[in-house]
Amino acid sequence: MSLGCQEAFEVFKRDHADTMNSLIFDILNSDYSHFVSFTDHLKGKITQRHIQRAALGKRLNLYKTMFNRLKELKLEIEHLQLLMEKVKVKLQKDFEVWWSEEAINLQQLSAQSMLSPQSPAEAHHCHHCLFKNPGEIECSNLMTYVKNELKRCHFKQCIRSDSTRGSSTSIPLTGDSQADADILAFIKARQNILQKKGKSCQKIGSQTKTSSTVF
Known part of the structure; x- marks a missing residue:
């Protein structure tokens, strides 16, 4: 290769290398920007997931609390139903005793009136x-x-x-x-x-x- 051709090749190689480097830099810069944007988006998603998990944990704790309270209420209701049945039976017995006593009093009162x-x-x-x-x-x-x-x-x-x-006197009645x-x-x-x-x-x-x- 002649001296002039070799110099021209060196110039061409330098210009071509600068073009390739510039192209690679642009590609890398674009990829980096895309990666940063994707990373920020992913961080936002992760933060949102953490918030959702925390809220879900609170709801789960609330659900457990309400479930335990409902179990306690069920036991209380069953206990109250049992007490109501006992009170109903006692009320029926008390009524029968009262009714028999009132019937006896009524018979005595009626007998006194008939006598x-x-x-x-x-x-x-x-x-x-x-x-x-x-x-x-x-x-x-x-x-x-x-x-x-x-x-x-x-x-x-x-x-x-x-x-x-x-009676000689007239009694005014109302x-x-x-x-x-x-x-x-x-x-x-x-x-x-x-x-x-x-x-x-x-x-x-x-x-x-x-x-x-x-x-």
Whole structure:
């Protein structure tokens, strides 16, 4: 190779080497930028996964806590159901005892009412008042209803007995059984007091006559 050709080759090789180096540098620079971007993206994904795992761990702990609480609630509910069954049985027994006692009291009260002097029509009326429409009377109000009816029958008997005695005074009644019963009780008490006063006066008068006879 001649000297001029060799110099031209050296220049060509230098220029070509610079071009290759520049091309390789550009490729490496692009790859590096892509690698840095991918690395940042991967770091973000990893951080996101860590956050998700932490949240999942919290949810898992919350789930375990709620599950254990539900198990405890189940045991408490079963215990309360057992107590409710026991209370229901005890309530039924107490009701049966109470019902039998009230039935005995009702029989005694009815027997006392039947033993008091009254006409057959009044007895039939009291019996009809006591036992009419039994399905309409609630169990809890049965004894109150019966006692009120017996009191009403007894009040009518008091009025009849007072009328048969031929009382000279006219007693103004209100129409209310309770109020009229109180009025009659007051009048009866007043009559008893007057009778006691009359007896005491008679006793004093007899003692005075005796003393005057002695002198």
